[in-house]
Amino acid sequence: MNFKDKWRFVQQNLKKNRVRIFMTVLATAMGTTFLIVLASVGFGLHDTLLKDIMEQDNLNEVSIYGYENEKGEHQYITDQHIEHFESLNNVKTVRRMNYLGQAPNYQVDNFEATAETRSVYFPAEQQAGMALAEGTFPTQANQVVVGYHFADELIPQDVDYDDLYTDDEVRKEETLFSENIIGKTLTFDIEKFDENDDVETTTFEVEVVGIVEEPVQRGWDDSNVYITDMLLNEIAAFTGTHTGSPYPVDDIEDTPTEKSYDNVYLHTHTLEQVQDLTTQLTDEGYYTYSVATEMKQLNMLFTIAKAGLIFIGTIAILIASIGIYNTMTMAVTERAPDIGIMKAIGANPRTIKQIFLLESSYIGLLGALIGTAVAYLISFAVNLGLPLILEAVFEEELPEGFQFSSIPLRLLFVAVAICLIVTIISGSRPAKKATQIDVLQAMKREI
Amino acid sequence: MITIKHLSHHFVMGKKGETKLPVLHDLSFSVNKGEVVSIIGRSGSGKSTLLNLISGFIHPTSGEITINGTDVTGFSEAEFADFRLNQIGFIFQNFQLIPSMTAYQNIELPLILKGINENERKKITEQTLERVGLSQYPNHYPGELSGGQQQRVSIARALVLNPPIILADEPTGSLDSETEASLLEFIRQLNQDLNITFLIITHDQEVARIGSRTLEIQDGHLIKGGNSR
Structure with a gap:
């Protein structure tokens, strides 16, 4: 049938x-x-x-946020660790970053803005994909690049905050910094306090040589100022702290006593290498985080x-x-x-x-x-x-x-x-x- | 054509099978090719059981059944199904037609089971309908046909695969005397034209006369026409 x-x-x-x-x-x-x-x-x-x-554009990234030594003590990531990371096979580049221990008020012409300042290693940033919308990367201590939205944060020094916006909460045209920021000189003060809480101030002048590309993530603003390690060292020499903090080291709990990095990011050549690298570093005692691992979980x-x-x-x-x-x-x-x-x-x-x-x-x-x-x-x-x-x-x-x-x-x-x-x-x-x-x-x- | 040797059968009764009810006792006989043999006996004599054993619907307790040279005694259900399809045609007392199928579809059924293609099936079915004189009623359902016509459909279904043997169980049991005579004449004709072997079970002496030989069963014993003790 x-x-x-x-x-x-x-x-x-x-x-x-x-x-x-x-x-x-x-x-x-x-x-x-x-x-x-x-x-x-x-x-x-x-x-x-x-x-x-x-x-997110950091899929090939492994974030390192500390190290636990054999005694179980937490340690910051230092240049010695960076050297070790750079010697690893799967590592394409090692980005490292420090946040300036104070948020200076930047002044340009008659405008000003308080911005978060980051000291970065530009060659590594470039290798990891940092691109400029305009200008060049700094080559000297007194050169900086600014975030894509930094110029938007600048406000006239002589205008009250209440007068900045229209009734519709839109910035008034005349309060915007309309000139090209590239080539402009930013002036900012760095403070330091002594044991008696007396403040001492010194002024730095830097030239804006580049603007970082707009962040790819939706709704993210980048109004940071990116400085070189050389400038951070100059600031640190004045403040006497590694991060440029205005307060003496002893005043703040858990402040590193030697030169270290707040954030370190290892970039691999391929996405597949992320998991192996994360496992290896975790086994070595580093505190790690990677999007790829999170994605796997x-x-x-x-x-x-x-x-x-x-x-x-x-x-x-x-x-x-x-x-x-x-x-x-x-x-x-x-x-x-x-x-x-x-x-x-x-x-x-x-x-x-x-x-x-x-x-x-x-x-x-x-x-x-x-x-x-x-x-x-x-x-x-x-x-x-x-x-x-x-x-x-x-x-x-x-x-x-x-x-x-x-x-x-x-x-x-x-x-x-x-x-x-x-x-x-x-x-x-x-x-x-x-x-x-x-x-x-x-x-x-x-x- | 059909050889029965020392065939005995008993039914097992009771929940645990503790009671045995003997039905047939050491039956031996043979039917030759082209013969029309009637098996006669009163109700409960065991004649239908004999037919069911030959058909493979039940398995014998002991003895041997050979059909067309094949020992079918130890056949499995599937083996017997294939054997029935190819070797045996059936005519039942109450016709056993599928009520939801037309006369044509009932006759076509064995051809479908055998896997014959549609064109060939159509040709054979129409020829068979013609042979049994029902070419006017292909699309009638069994309920729309008379008893005689239904039995002709049943005969057509039995004939459609040209089996060498046809087993008939009380073939005229549900028919009036006029239809009965016509049907018996038709069976005789088929036997003469196609040389088909017929084994007919009946309790009716008149019907039994159609056979060239009559076997009689009484209380499970073959008392006439065979080699029973």
Whole structure:
């Protein structure tokens, strides 16, 4: 008996009890929809978070924020460590940074701005991808580059803060620094306090030689001033502290006693090297952090979460499978006389089993397809409607590109496969029962 | 064609199978090719059990059944199903047609089970419908046909694969006397035209006369026409 003929039998059988078949398909479709929609939340949130992480340009980066020596004591990262990092195989470059221990007030022409000042190693920054929107990198101690938004922070010295903005809270045109900052001289004071809290001030003058490119992350402002290590050393020589802090070392707890770095970032050649490097450095006693490691942990967490959601969804399909079992058992019972006749005239039990398995598989497949289509609609509606609802009810705006539900192709395959396997299993017992029907009993013949 | 040797059968009764009910006792006989053999006996004599054993619907307690040179005694259910499809046609007392299928579809069923292609099936089914005189009723469902017509559909289904043997269990049991006579004449004709071996079970002496030989069973013993003790 070929497949076409078996399929014809299945169609004939399905037509005999349309309502029952419809209800069974409906239950299966609901189970499949539940599974897909439930798991799609896991996939959606995972995708959104991954997308967010991938948007950062520091995927190849391993951040080092300290060292624990053999005695278990915390140590700062010094030049000795930097040398070690630079000798490592997978390391492309080592960025190091120090925050100036005070936030100076920079003055240019009649404008001023208080900005965070960072001392960086420019060659490493360049290698790691730091680019300038305009100008060049500093080559001398009295040269600096400024962040993309630094000029926006400059305000006229003789204007009250209240007069800076219009009623719509937009900066007034005349208060903006409209000239090109490149080539301008910034003047700033560095303070130092002695033991008696008496302040001593010295003035530095630096030339702006470059503007850093706009940050790629959405909504990030860069109004920092980037100085060279040479300038930081000059400032430190005046303040007597490594970081240019105005207070004596002893006054501040946990201040490094030797030259060290606040932030150190190791850049690898490839993304794959990040994990190995992180593991190696952690084993050596460094405190490390990398987005790639976080991503791996995030992936693992979401994989477990998605598996859990699929498992819960499978329970819905298992419940639906009870309906299939019931429908198929009733079908076998109702068709027992027909099965008996078929067996009597020479139908192989295997053929009868295949017909019933085909029938339950068809119900499962139809349910899975309808369920998938409905799941797509629900997923679409949720992604469309949820931001609107959250905005209306909680007055919270979701981040751009936020996806609550996502149905990748692999989820579809998993759901349809689970549905088919469950329905075939639930249909296999009635199918076996059909093969065991006694011919004489079924035909009600007198023995 | 059919050889039965020392065939005995008992039914097992009771929840634990503690009671055995003997039905057939050491039956031995043979049916030659092209013969029409009637098996006669009263109700409960064991004649239907004999037919069910030959058909493979039940397995004998002891003895040997050989059909067309093949010892079928130890056949599995699947083996017997294939054997029935290829070697044996059945005519039942109450026709045993599938009510949801038309006359055409009922007749076509053995051809489908054998895996014959659609064009060939159509040709054979139409020829068989014509042979049994039902070419006017291909799309009628069994419920729309008379008893005689239903039995002709049943005969057509038995004939459609050209089996060498047809087993008939009370073939005229549900028919009036006029239809009965016509049907018996039709069986005789088939035997003459196609040289098909018929084994007919009946309790009716008139029907039994169609056979060239009559075997009689009484209380599970073959008392006439065989080699029973």
